[in-house]
Amino acid sequence: MASRGVNKVILVGNLGTDPEVRYMPNGNAVANLSLATSESWKDQQGQVQERTEWHRLVMYKRLAEVAGEYLAKGSQIYVEGKLQTRKWQDQQGQERYSTEIVVDTMQMLGGKGEGSGNGTPRPSNPDARQQQTGVPQSRLNQRQPAPPMAEPDFDFDEDLPF
Amino acid sequence: MASRGVNKVILVGNLGTDPEVRYMPNGNAVANLSLATSESWKDQQGQVQERTEWHRLVMYKRLAEVAGEYLAKGSQIYVEGKLQTRKWQDQQGQERYSTEIVVDTMQMLGGKGEGSGNGTPRPSNPDARQQQTGVPQSRLNQRQPAPPMAEPDFDFDEDLPF
Amino acid sequence: MASRGVNKVILVGNLGTDPEVRYMPNGNAVANLSLATSESWKDQQGQVQERTEWHRLVMYKRLAEVAGEYLAKGSQIYVEGKLQTRKWQDQQGQERYSTEIVVDTMQMLGGKGEGSGNGTPRPSNPDARQQQTGVPQSRLNQRQPAPPMAEPDFDFDEDLPF
Amino acid sequence: MASRGVNKVILVGNLGTDPEVRYMPNGNAVANLSLATSESWKDQQGQVQERTEWHRLVMYKRLAEVAGEYLAKGSQIYVEGKLQTRKWQDQQGQERYSTEIVVDTMQMLGGKGEGSGNGTPRPSNPDARQQQTGVPQSRLNQRQPAPPMAEPDFDFDEDLPF
DNA sequence: TTTT
């Protein structure tokens, strides 16, 4: 690995849904997560304004499995990763672009509190390991047309660029 | 300003084109820039692979003016900002999404070298200040369908959330 | 403000003690905090090793007050800031150096759980506003000789370099 | 490797001296570098003020060798790493502390310009590989009492915590 | 579209 440039994203936020984990034919896991960050400020009328930004996260391999086991809707996490924009075709055959954060570092935040996704694994989905097709319709998709899940087009084990 | 969460992007790369600067009705500047970051690695055949990622940057106000004066195609810069995904309609009336980095900090890098965009202002575009309508067709648009330029939907002077 | 360079620190950790807040003659607050980050790994005997790093944080003005009101020993926080090394004299008149993180952004993390320092202000110290001298002997100081608290040597209101 | 917390430093600056590289008994390289970041601002008299911060960097193994070959006094670099404070004894037997940035990512910046430390290796020091004892008296030491060079106290090859 |  070498690089000409820096491409780094740092986010702290809460998950909007449970992570979606599935397995590649070679057994590696891929997780998709939706993370909210929000900011609020006062406009000049003194009214508090709020804006929430939703981020698509992708995790691979062991990190994806950890996400599936320990994170849930509402979990607060810190992530580091890089920006990646993928091209895909919608149902009309139109080219579309989707920007994701490919996560390489993740920290669970918060205490042992309820819903904080910390400490104890959540019950695993018994169907997940078979779930190699059939992307589940997440709630997210009602908001933004769904790109297919991220599928690295290189040999998953050896060619990962990170 | 307050916030529940962290939304931070850090990039070092080179501009693919000159910045596009235009002015809002209230006189504030907005700049759009396209920044490349690339990474290379060896696949398992020992072949060097390279991938370039293109990032859309948006700058406002004084920072946009500095970009227009000092940066050019090829300039190497460091930027810090936040991710923002905007919704827009393409010509078929379809909803589309575009993810941009709203820059709040910029550093020009590199020495006195040619094209490094350092030190001396580049010749300003005499038409720029009148260019309040008519988004120029940038070369960028040949690759990815063009979202309209970023237009903050809040009062530009007072309501900026950053 | 301008700058030639980037000097940025990002930390997520827990406070080792309650923040120490005092007030400058001009009424501005200064807070000192001690933040732990830790990492663990397996050595080649398969033994888990752990290392904790302690960071000295300094906050000014409104941020210092917020720290004093909402943070406590054990609070988990995210901070962004810059490195600054100060020179001071120990009791033998020797020059010493202390490296601190001057914080400009802080986020409280974790839920409403006990000790998470979130949501409700902790009881304020009624003596704090008078506490312009007499730095309390924190537990920290038993570990590392105490530098004097950070005192900006510029006009506090106008000359802040950030 | 796991971790409870985040400990991240991001710097862009120029080297004050050539890197000092030496080799451990096991053949691994260690490099010490001194990096300047500076910021300037206007005080309330309208006078431009400038402050330079000096950072001690430590690199290990291949990264240390790259630094020794490609970087020189004046080189502009981007680095990512973590804060680490080491305890050492000065000549009076007093405990002292030195805070360093242990670098894990480095990018050379700037173009083909002179002194930019880019592209061509600088002439290597033929004595360096024998230089396992006898820390050279760098110019650095005139300003701040010299801690011994960083020596990881774990097995260098296997136990690195990063 | 950049850069090495």
Place this chain on the structure above:
DNA sequence: TTTT
């Protein structure tokens, strides 16, 4: 000690 760097750099602009």
